[in-house]
Amino acid sequence: MPSPMTGRTGRRGRFGRGHRPLSEINVTPFVDVMLVLLIVFMVAAPLLSVGVPVDLPRTRAAPLPTEQEPLFVTVLPDGRIYVQETEVGIGHLTPLLGVLTNRNPDARILVRGDRNLTYGRMLQVMGLISAAGYHKIGLVADLPSGRPDEL
Numbered sequence: 001m002p003s004p005m006t007g008r009t010g011r012r013g014r015f016g017r018g019h020r021p022l023s024e025i026n027v028t029p030f031v032d033v034m035l036v037l038l039i040v041f042m043v044a045a046p047l048l049s050v051g052v053p054v055d056l057p058r059t060r061a062a063p064l065p066t067e068q069e070p071l072f073v074t075v076l077p078d079g080r081i082y083v084q085e086t087e088v089g090i091g092h093l094t095p096l097l098g099v100l101t102n103r104n105p106d107a108r109i110l111v112r113g114d115r116n117l118t119y120g121r122m123l124q125v126m127g128l129i130s131a132a133g134y135h136k137i138g139l140v141a142d143l144p145s146g147r148p149d150e151l
Helices: 028-048 090-101 119-131
Strands: 071-075 081-083 086-088 108-113 136-139
Touching (some): 071 090, 090 119, 119 136
Parallel strands (some): 071 108, 108 136
Antiparallel strands (some): 081 086
16 A cells, blocks of 8 residues: 555655666765865966066075184175185186185085176086085075065
8 A cells, every 4th residue: 555655655655666866976076175275276387387477685584603714715796706705716726615614525615606697607616616526515695684675
């Protein structure tokens, strides 16, 4: 006899053996998550590119703590090289560094290059220092004066 509430008879009801429960996958949350991820990656991808022009001589980074006083190598825009306050030729740079550091490969050497210096000259000086066996070579930058457009 059919039930007054459902209109079904017995356990199998009027659908019989062929009735199966509907099982659908709700893909709406999946699509929402995928769209959010797509937007995040579209925004983040341009920030990962290497070709963004940057002003290398300025930074807001704090100076690294030091245990010993580093040697300063300064390269001027016309290519002249100074170790501390002494002008030195490119051929005499590594022998002078060897004397001043007692041939210690862990001596800290900081290279200061003028912002108008050619990139090749700066790499040449840093390459000579590295080829002489020094491992702790760093670059020096000025802190901006506080105006955001100076970075």
